[in-house]
Amino acid sequence: MSEFWRNAIETIGYKEAIFLGFYCSLFFILSIFGLHRFYNTYLFYKTKNRIPKPKGKFESLPHVTIQLPLFNEMYVVERLIKAVIAIEYPRDLLEIQVLDDSTDDSLGVTMKAVEAAKAQGHNIVHIHRKNRHGFKAGALQHGLQTAKGEFVAIFDSDFVPNPDFLMGTVHFFSDPKVGMVQARWEHLNRTYSILTEVQALLLDGHFLFEHGARNRSGRFFNFNGTAGIWRKTCIEDAGGWQHDTLTEDLDLSYRAQLKGWNFVFVPYLTAPAELPVEMNSFKTQQHRWAKGSIQTAFKLLPAIIKSKQPLKVKIEAGFHLLSNFAYLLILLLSFLLPLSIFVISIGDWEVAKALNVIVFILATFSVGCFYVFSNFEATGKWLKSVLYMPILFSVGLGLCVNNASAVLEAILGKHSDFERTPKYNIFDESDASWAKKNYKGSINKLTFLELLLGIYFTGAIVLAIYRGFYSPLPFLVLFQAGFLYVAFQSLFQTTFIKMMHRASDS
Numbered sequence: 001m002s003e004f005w006r007n008a009i010e011t012i013g014y015k016e017a018i019f020l021g022f023y024c025s026l027f028f029i030l031s032i033f034g035l036h037r038f039y040n041t042y043l044f045y046k047t048k049n050r051i052p053k054p055k056g057k058f059e060s061l062p063h064v065t066i067q068l069p070l071f072n073e074m075y076v077v078e079r080l081i082k083a084v085i086a087i088e089y090p091r092d093l094l095e096i097q098v099l100d101d102s103t104d105d106s107l108g109v110t111m112k113a114v115e116a117a118k119a120q121g122h123n124i125v126h127i128h129r130k131n132r133h134g135f136k137a138g139a140l141q142h143g144l145q146t147a148k149g150e151f152v153a154i155f156d157s158d159f160v161p162n163p164d165f166l167m168g169t170v171h172f173f174s175d176p177k178v179g180m181v182q183a184r185w186e187h188l189n190r191t192y193s194i195l196t197e198v199q200a201l202l203l204d205g206h207f208l209f210e211h212g213a214r215n216r217s218g219r220f221f222n223f224n225g226t227a228g229i230w231r232k233t234c235i236e237d238a239g240g241w242q243h244d245t246l247t248e249d250l251d252l253s254y255r256a257q258l259k260g261w262n263f264v265f266v267p268y269l270t271a272p273a274e275l276p277v278e279m280n281s282f283k284t285q286q287h288r289w290a291k292g293s294i295q296t297a298f299k300l301l302p303a304i305i306k307s308k309q310p311l312k313v314k315i316e317a318g319f320h321l322l323s324n325f326a327y328l329l330i331l332l333l334s335f336l337l338p339l340s341i342f343v344i345s346i347g348d349w350e351v352a353k354a355l356n357v358i359v360f361i362l363a364t365f366s367v368g369c370f371y372v373f374s375n376f377e378a379t380g381k382w383l384k385s386v387l388y389m390p391i392l393f394s395v396g397l398g399l400c401v402n403n404a405s406a407v408l409e410a411i412l413g414k415h416s417d418f419e420r421t422p423k424y425n426i427f428d429e430s431d432a433s434w435a436k437k438n439y440k441g442s443i444n445k446l447t448f449l450e451l452l453l454g455i456y457f458t459g460a461i462v463l464a465i466y467r468g469f470y471s472p473l474p475f476l477v478l479f480q481a482g483f484l485y486v487a488f489q490s491l492f493q494t495t496f497i498k499m500m501h502r503a504s505d506s
Contacts, residue, residue: 023336026329033326036319037370043213044374050216052264054171062173064166064229065095065149069139071132073157074106075425075437076274081113083160085122088167095148096124099139101132104438134241135418136225137248141241147232156226158274158423160188168269169229179234179261180253182211183227186270189427195282195489196275198395201388204378205371208267210320215265219316220309222253223263227271234261245299246418247292254300254317258307277426277434279489280443283402285421290324290403294410297321327403334400334453334479338460341469341476364393364475390478398482401450435493447490454483 066084070077084096096117100110107128114126127143134141144152151173155161169181184207190200207224214221223230225248235241238256245251257263276282304317368389375385409416422439457480464473 019336020340023333023340026333026336030326030329030333031366033319033323034364034366038366040209040213041370041373043217044209044377047213047216051268052172052215052266054174056174057171058174061090061093062150062170063093063095063148064089064151064153064170065097065143065147065232066153066155067097067099067140067143067147068155068157069099069101069136069143070106070110070157071101071136071420072104072106072439073102073423074104074109075439076157076423077106077110078113079160079425080155080157081117081124084155085117085120085124086163087161087165088163091121091123094123094166096122097143097147098124098126099143100126100128101135101139102128134243136420137241137243137418140248144232144235144240150232151229152232152235153229154226155271156273158421159226160272160274161227162271165227165269165271166229169266172264172266173229173231175262177260177262178231178264179238179256180223180228180230181264181266182221182223183269183271184208184211184265184267185224185227186272188272188274189277190275192275192277192426192429194391195279195395196277197388198392199275199282200378201371201375201385201392202396205374207265208377209370209374211265212267214316214320215263217312218310219313220254220257220320221263221265222250222320225249227273231261234259237261243418245292245295246288246416247296250293250321251296251299254296254304254321258300258303258309274423274426276421277424278422278493279486280493281422283399283486283490284419284442286399287402287406288419290327291406291410291416293321293324294407298410324403324407327400328407330397330400331404334397334457334483337472337476337479338456338463341460341464341467341472368393394478394482394485396482397479398450398484398486401446401453401483402486405446443490443494447487450483450487450490454480454487457483 066087068080068084073080081096081098087094098110098114100107102110111126114124117124127146129139129142132138140154151170153166153169165183169183172178172181185203187196187200187203189196191197211221213219234256235252238252238259238261240252241248242251253263276285301318301321304314307314309317371392372382372385372389375388376382379385424434424437424439426434457476461473461476461480464470464476
């Protein structure tokens with residue numbers, strides 16, 4: 001037995017030493033996820049100058065189909081269709097499919113917008129399914145059966161694609177091995193609130209550093225469900241759109257790359273989109289992404305491991321598909337961190353106090369660097385990137401209950417429907433009209449657990465101050481602020497919405 005643990009047992013007892021060992025093990029595993037972020041940052045800068053360029057250009061442009069999957073999107077569908085028909089591409093080579101599964105007044109709004117586009121001479125067709133079998137994946141697969149294009153671009157309803165999107169992507173397919181080209185998401189309402197700023201930070205890290213590093217270093221990356229264009233034969237060769245996971249985009253991406261198709265990420269080509277402005281909607285989106293990634297891991301990781309892909313591809317696929325397991329560890333840590341203060345302070349164990357700080361830094365510093373550098377690459381602003389890190393950490397920690405429940409549902413095989421994220425056509429920071437509109441995210445019982453954890457950490461802060469254990473206070477505050485922010489936003493916005501609806505009805 002090492003001197004370290006012998007000292008721990010003699011000082012605080014066996015039970016306390018076992019507790020502390022488990023607690024430090026959680027931090028150690030989380031630090032591995034954190035160090036992987038460091039590696040992604042290294043890969044990004046190592047490969048930064050490998051700017052993707054088409055190997056050639058089509059002498060004659062190919063036929064393209066644009067698919068617009070919709071479900072009850074009355075507030076943004078006109079904006080979407082106007083942006084799509086403004087895309088610069090020969091009209092006789094472009095087909096637009098509006099894949100509409102709507103069940104409310106959105107159906108009429110969409111049909112009117114489609115007819116207006118037709119009147120302007122655009123080749124646009126409205127395809128309405130009377131059932132949502134397979135949800136988004138089912139709609140895409142249904143549309144694919146009649147799609148005339150050799151290539152298929154996809155835009156969700158919250159996007160406003162730029163006119164140069166097709167001309168910036170289609171020539172990459174002059175290489176017959178390329179199966180999909182993904183553009184980077186941009187954010188229409190980044191500055192709307194703290195919540196949208198944090199989402200923008202998270203997405204910039206995902207696209208610039210994760211996608212960029214993976215793609216340029218020869219690892220797998222994924223289509224993000226929108227703002228990308230596929231070779232139709234690639235979709236068909238990989239088995240088509242399947243709906244046995246909540247992330248049909250991630251699923252198809254890995255199946256296609258396992259088949260040998262190459263993907264291209266184009267960071268300089270952006271597609272603006274609206275970020276969720278309401279906490280419950282954001283949590284629903286995060287829940288879907290977290291659960292879907294674990295479902296995809298269970299479905300495809302065995303095949304990835306058995307494949308002839310290089311080891312670096314397999315390792316990165318493991319980190320990518322299993323990354324949301326970290327939320328389970330963070331949730332466990334949320335219960336144990338306040339208890340550790342009590343256990344460590346009983347024996348005044350100075351080594352453990354120091355270890356507590358060191359392992360927390362290992363688990364967080366690398367993640368902070370990842371997002372600071374990625375946000376700087378996206379915006380060119382160092383100071384804002386640094387100042388927002390505590391907020392980003394707090395919100396990320398506050399989401400652990402929501403996302404850990406998603407991971408558990410995937411592990412237990414619990415079925416859930418595809419819940420799309422509501423969009424409201426909101427840009428202006430002073431615009432609160434979303435509260436009067438339909439399609440709100442719903443509050444759930446987990447919100448009260450988030451609130452209880454916020455109170456729990458408030459007590460831990462008081463205890464740490466009382467015991468004179470000041471080193472973990474910054475970390476305790478991050479947890480406390482995160483849980484209270486997420487819980488109060490969920491509760492307050494739900495109450496605010498009800499008040500606005502009552503006021504509009506009176």
